[in-house]
Amino acid sequence: MRKGSIPENLNSVTERIVTACDSCDRQADTVTLLAVSKTRPAEDLRVAYNAGQRHFGENYLQEALDKQETLADCEITWHFIGPLQSNKTRDVAEHFHWLHSLDRLKIARRLSEQRPPELPPLNVCLQVNIDDEDSKSGVTPEKLSELAAAVAVLPNLQLRGLMAIPAPRGANDDQRTPFLQLAELLKDLRTQLPEQPLDTLSMGMSGDMEAAIFSGATIVRIGTDIFGSRKR
Template sequence: MPNITERLNSAIDSIRFFEKKSNRDENSVQLIAVSKTKPVEDITEAITAGQRDFGENYVQEGVEKVTHFNDKSLTWHFIGPLQSNKSRQVAEHFDWVHTIDRLKIAKRLNEQRGVYQQPLQVLIQVNISGEDSKSGVLPTEVMSLAKEIVSFERLTLRGLMTIGVKTDDVDVINQQFSTMNELLTQLKTQYTTVDTLSMGMSSDIEHAINNGSTMVRVGSAIFGARG
């Protein structure tokens, strides 16, 4: 069975292959290694292999890992749903938040981000599939929420995030991802800080990259299935 280093390298090779296939610039897509529920020993192996960006879904677990490593060369991305009563821990410890879906959360993160910290890099989560089970704003709500977020001094709006629908219908996947790319293009015309589309996981990474994703989130393909 391949070890974490081998699986990490394989994931990176896949990203580079799909970049080339989609006529994207090399290294235009960044890998976020989703390390939720995984022990620090596994993350250490990935760090040793060169990985620097990690995604966590759970606040307390994520904060413990950020604190454990205490390494400024690492970038920590909060990619799970965020409750307002846990926003302070995220504001104080993470570098990125991918899941802004309402003004209240953005406001709290802005207020709770340390004055001497770099601004928190944030993405608006979009429910592109319209599924009730998914978090995120509707596509029609993106621009109004963005307008509010950019007024906050301790946040920097970087773009959009979505979780693709689980389906074997490639046309549906491509249509939704294409709409996300169009939304990002609209945002870019308004705000100079916007440059990021966090979209695509192991199952739909090719379609995400083909439709303009700049960050893909890969977990089990690197660290193995969650226990």
């Protein structure tokens, strides 16, 4: 559970990012902190926003839409990071800046078709099931290239990179292994799709953020260490 206030916790997480970047000769501004705000009330997001946080990640669509309405006066960049069903693509296409969990071409096509023309393309990351876990969503590494090529030509999506949620490992060095594998997959995609701005590795959470940053993460998704344990 969190021990300090939300602003104090944001500062603490930011310091961890700086320290992790220093340890591997990276600039701290190459890592974006995504505050995972699922189940948290809009008031908590506003506190974080007033403390300087701008990127928020949501898993539950209706809850997110309600928060967006409440926080319409805030210049928030909204990321949808949960599994997405085909009957909910329109709301994501219309109300979010990023989707991190794209793993099916059917979903991608619907998002592209439903993205309002007055909005810029929706930034998307392909979720990779890096450990081939039955309990997790994501495209397999073997099918990643085919999916990426198909998504890259859709007119209202912008393919930005990859996302993964690896299984926990015991040691920090062991935890780096799947993150480094994801980084290598992104490197391969850059060769395959040189015209795409493949600049994003969305990986790392409260418990493994340092290992992810060492391995090249550009977005870390932090919830518990900012807001405390989930309400449900």
